[in-house]
Amino acid sequence: MLFVTHLAAAAVVGRLSRLPTVPLAAGAATPDLIDKPLGAAGVVELYHSIGHSALVFAVLVPLALYSRLGVAVALGWASHLLFDVVHVVLNGRPGHALFLLWPLARSSDPLGLPPVAFVRHYLWTPSFYFEAVLWLALLAVFIWERRRGGLAPGMGG
Numbered sequence: 455m456l457f458v459t460h461l462a463a464a465a466v467v468g469r470l471s472r473l474p475t476v477p478l479a480a481g482a483a484t485p486d487l488i489d490k491p492l493g494a495a496g497v498v499e500l501y502h503s504i505g506h507s508a509l510v511f512a513v514l515v516p517l518a519l520y521s522r523l524g525v526a527v528a529l530g531w532a533s534h535l536l537f538d539v540v541h542v543v544l545n546g547r548p549g550h551a552l553f554l555l556w557p558l559a560r561s562s563d564p565l566g567l568p569p570v571a572f573v574r575h576y577l578w579t580p581s582f583y584f585e586a587v588l589w590l591a592l593l594a595v596f597i598w599e600r601r602r603g604g605l606a607p608g609m610g611g
């Protein structure tokens with residue numbers, strides 16, 4: 455998924471869960487903010503590594519048990535990983551979901567594209583169309599709620 459879609463998903467999760475949006479968005483952004491620079495710098499050979507590993511929940515779950523803020527960060531992070539799994543499955547690469555097990559396991563044929571090349575590769579794929587439908591649905595809800603007379607707190611005005 456595109457980075458901005460992860461942020462939009464965090465906003466929707468925040469609205470549905472009534473958890474604070476900023477830590478949700480931080481959790482949803484962090485996997486890419488960790489892994490893309492590491493991949494670009496050549497520290498790791500993949501763009502889905504540390505931040506996209508389900509092993510991060512060994513840290514996030516205890517934080518979630520400790521505070522509402524931790525719940526929001528963990529839920530935002532989980533939404534990112536879920537949408538990335540949906541993305542690779544929709545695009546016919548379910549084996550790439552092994553990134554969740556990094557470094558214990560990984561796909562035998564990882565995509566390994568840097569961010570700009572990834573966007574060019576990604577356009578017009580099934581996942582891209584899925585993402586476009588999500589954005590249209592969000593736009594429809596936004597317009598519908600504005601016509602109803604307002605948005606919930608934190609959704610702009």
Ligand SMILES: [Zn+2]
Nearest residue numbers: 485486506538
């Ligand atoms: Zn990602």
